[in-house]
Amino acid sequence: MRLASFAAEGIERIGIALDEEAIVDLVDAWTRAGLPADRRPVDMTELALGGPALLADVERCARAAHACRDRAFPIDEIRFRPPMRRPSKILSVANNNSALAAVARKYVDEPAFFNKAPSSLIGHGEAIQIRSDYGLTHPEAELALVVGREAKFLTRENALDAVLGYTIINDVTSVGLKSEDTIVFANPGITPPPEGFEHGDMQLTYHARSKSTDTFGPCGPWLVTADEVPDPNALSVRVWLGGELVTEDSTANLMFDVPRVLEHATRYFTLLPGDLVHFGTAVRGGRYGLRDLDLLKREGPCEIEIEGLGRLSNPVERL
Amino acid sequence: MRLASFAAEGIERIGIALDEEAIVDLVDAWTRAGLPADRRPVDMTELALGGPALLADVERCARAAHACRDRAFPIDEIRFRPPMRRPSKILSVANNNSALAAVARKYVDEPAFFNKAPSSLIGHGEAIQIRSDYGLTHPEAELALVVGREAKFLTRENALDAVLGYTIINDVTSVGLKSEDTIVFANPGITPPPEGFEHGDMQLTYHARSKSTDTFGPCGPWLVTADEVPDPNALSVRVWLGGELVTEDSTANLMFDVPRVLEHATRYFTLLPGDLVHFGTAVRGGRYGLRDLDLLKREGPCEIEIEGLGRLSNPVERL
Numbered sequence: 001m002r003l004a005s006f007a008a009e010g011i012e013r014i015g016i017a018l019d020e021e022a023i024v025d026l027v028d029a030w031t032r033a034g035l036p037a038d039r040r041p042v043d044m045t046e047l048a049l050g051g052p053a054l055l056a057d058v059e060r061c062a063r064a065a066h067a068c069r070d071r072a073f074p075i076d077e078i079r080f081r082p083p084m085r086r087p088s089k090i091l092s093v094a095n096n097n098s099a100l101a102a103v104a105r106k107y108v109d110e111p112a113f114f115n116k117a118p119s120s121l122i123g124h125g126e127a128i129q130i131r132s133d134y135g136l137t138h139p140e141a142e143l144a145l146v147v148g149r150e151a152k153f154l155t156r157e158n159a160l161d162a163v164l165g166y167t168i169i170n171d172v173t174s175v176g177l178k179s180e181d182t183i184v185f186a187n188p189g190i191t192p193p194p195e196g197f198e199h200g201d202m203q204l205t206y207h208a209r210s211k212s213t214d215t216f217g218p219c220g221p222w223l224v225t226a227d228e229v230p231d232p233n234a235l236s237v238r239v240w241l242g243g244e245l246v247t248e249d250s251t252a253n254l255m256f257d258v259p260r261v262l263e264h265a266t267r268y269f270t271l272l273p274g275d276l277v278h279f280g281t282a283v284r285g286g287r288y289g290l291r292d293l294d295l296l297k298r299e300g301p302c303e304i305e306i307e308g309l310g311r312l313s314n315p316v317e318r319l
Numbered sequence: 320m321r322l323a324s325f326a327a328e329g330i331e332r333i334g335i336a337l338d339e340e341a342i343v344d345l346v347d348a349w350t351r352a353g354l355p356a357d358r359r360p361v362d363m364t365e366l367a368l369g370g371p372a373l374l375a376d377v378e379r380c381a382r383a384a385h386a387c388r389d390r391a392f393p394i395d396e397i398r399f400r401p402p403m404r405r406p407s408k409i410l411s412v413a414n415n416n417s418a419l420a421a422v423a424r425k426y427v428d429e430p431a432f433f434n435k436a437p438s439s440l441i442g443h444g445e446a447i448q449i450r451s452d453y454g455l456t457h458p459e460a461e462l463a464l465v466v467g468r469e470a471k472f473l474t475r476e477n478a479l480d481a482v483l484g485y486t487i488i489n490d491v492t493s494v495g496l497k498s499e500d501t502i503v504f505a506n507p508g509i510t511p512p513p514e515g516f517e518h519g520d521m522q523l524t525y526h527a528r529s530k531s532t533d534t535f536g537p538c539g540p541w542l543v544t545a546d547e548v549p550d551p552n553a554l555s556v557r558v559w560l561g562g563e564l565v566t567e568d569s570t571a572n573l574m575f576d577v578p579r580v581l582e583h584a585t586r587y588f589t590l591l592p593g594d595l596v597h598f599g600t601a602v603r604g605g606r607y608g609l610r611d612l613d614l615l616k617r618e619g620p621c622e623i624e625i626e627g628l629g630r631l632s633n634p635v636e637r638l
Contacts, residue, residue, distance in 0.1 A: 089436040094525045106503040113527035115434040117408040119589050184425040203522040206413045208432035213587040268532040270438050
């Protein structure tokens, strides 16, 4: 099932895609399926909170939706919103790829996380807005998942059971702001200094501006339910900038795969229904490095396609 | 006005403090004030979303609340929740104090931010849980504010108008996890290397585990409305650990004050009603450095008092 948050005729909605061209409001499909109105989720967060029973209802709707084709919206007439409009958190894996791990002087034994602010999210088709003072700013094409139930202490074996579905996130990153938000201390005298860093200086970088500035989180177009993604660890990823294919890669090149990330994350963080987890950029392939994809200098749109999840496309607007 | 989120008799509530000993459920005060039930906020987020008109209603309730004393809950019989149970984001200022700025080899020109995950929040009286694998973990006593309206591009002059109120946050930080979540790259060949870092190595630290692990965000006890805090930049801050006064300081020692932080933040981030912003630790005073306050080794409770905002106390539980 492909689900979306969207606006049409001035009303905020969630709906079910019939095909590449039409989407049915869940309200219409729900009525057609004869389900009780008081159980109907009003947004994707309520859908995530409803668990497997509610998801089964939505699946009934999806089967009934084709009978509502006369009330469907043409996809090119809707405004996509991020599938999860207001997740309670976004948990983000940093530097999760085997190419970077290979060149690091000190890497991590388990995935390292940051938190991206939900206010950075925009939908498919909305503009990534870049100001010149952001400096070099590039896209990062990433697999994201939507959490389907409250989860702590998942294991690699059961982790995928907690996944409601998958989507695409463009983890837009400003190298310029990251550099500005770095503080350097001379060796603070804490022994031992980190491995690979024997001179002992401490460089602390804070990532909110570089990762969470408004519009730095394009997400969508769809939430594709987990049953349609049998193996999230083997999906091709492609990026186009201004129509040129600039990256070809695969989630198989991630250093830490989806179950391992979820196992490690939930030793520390309680995941809540509707939360997003995204997995870092697969960057091995392609003619360009990330730094060649400066959205301040190159023309958009920025398009990301992940196998089975659709194509997330966003124009780039320089302010 | 001092407002709180709390549970009593098994029901989740918000309420108004009468004094140090009693709190009235907003439902009771609202009824007593004769206000229409359909406008009553069910939680603090709805209160923040309601803007000045709703806040004026709640002020009417506060005046009526004393007539409800017979229905008030004794404070020692309630369970405090974090005042904002589920902010859409928490924006956190890093290393914001003049003592650290003075010793940095390279500091920042404007406040640097990270995002703390809302799932780390706990209420006054709830336990900070520490596992031995977290390594050195210390409290950070910080002023926090609650955003009262959607805000972008605030100026230093109008920034405080966007504040609904203030509270205390304990920005618990694990130095051990921070060190683990650091990746070091040899000089990546990007010129010029950051000032003060001429050897050119790049050390990237990701802060989610060290700052956002479950229970790392004690917050409360109260949301104190902004009218009761004429100058947030001159509040004394004191910390006790196991009953010993370990830090005495003031928000006057913050490098970047509240209006300046809000001005800079809202050049990049849209603040939404109910969001938390916290300001970094004032660490100048006291006999101990933060690293002497290891919650793995010292007995709790950890208590933070900020002038006019009450005292946030949390036991420390080692798992």
